[in-house]
Amino acid sequence: MIIGLLLSLGSEKFFFTDGRYELEAKEVISSADIIVTNNLYGEANRLLKSLNIDTLIYDPNDWTIFSFDIIRETISDIQFIQEVNFSHNEKDCKRRDRRD
Numbered sequence: 001m002i003i004g005l006l007l008s009l010g011s012e013k014f015f016f017t018d019g020r021y022e023l024e025a026k027e028v029i030s031s032a033d034i035i036v037t038n039n040l041y042g043e044a045n046r047l048l049k050s051l052n053i054d055t056l057i058y059d060p061n062d063w064t065i066f067s068f069d070i071i072r073e074t075i076s077d078i079q080f081i082q083e084v085n086f087s088h089n090e091k092d093c094k095r096r097d098r099r100d
Contacts, residue, residue, distance in 0.1 A: 002028060005040045005071075007047070014047060016040045041074035048078060055079045059086040 002025050004017035013032035017025050022036045037043040048056075056075075060068070060082050072080060 005044055006032060007044060008032075009051065009053065014044075016044055041071055044071070045075040048075060053078065055081060057081045057083050057086050060084060 002017060002021045004015050004021060004025065007014045007016075014035055015025060015029050015032040016035045016037060018038055018040070019036055022034070025034050025036075035043060035047075054077065056078055058068075058080060061084065
């Protein structure tokens with residue numbers, strides 16, 4: 001089992017994990033950039049800010065309440081929109097420079 005955080009931002013995918021799972025992640029995950037860090041949510045926040053992401057749609061079926069509270073508190077200035085079964089449908093994110 002690999003522990004980490006996967007962000008799917010349109011065609012770009014990023015998997016954040018810590019050093020304990022780095023080798024396994026590199027062997028198993030080929031469809032995402034692997035980012036090894038001791039601060040998963042802080043590093044995800046940095047990435048989201050650098051990409052000007054201001055809205056994330058998430059599927060509540062994929063999160064525990066504890067995990068969601070951590071990410072919502074750690075990742076600032078991002079609007080979270082709950083959409084049931086979203087992870088099974090088309091992924092989407094909105095960038096500040098490409099609002100619909």
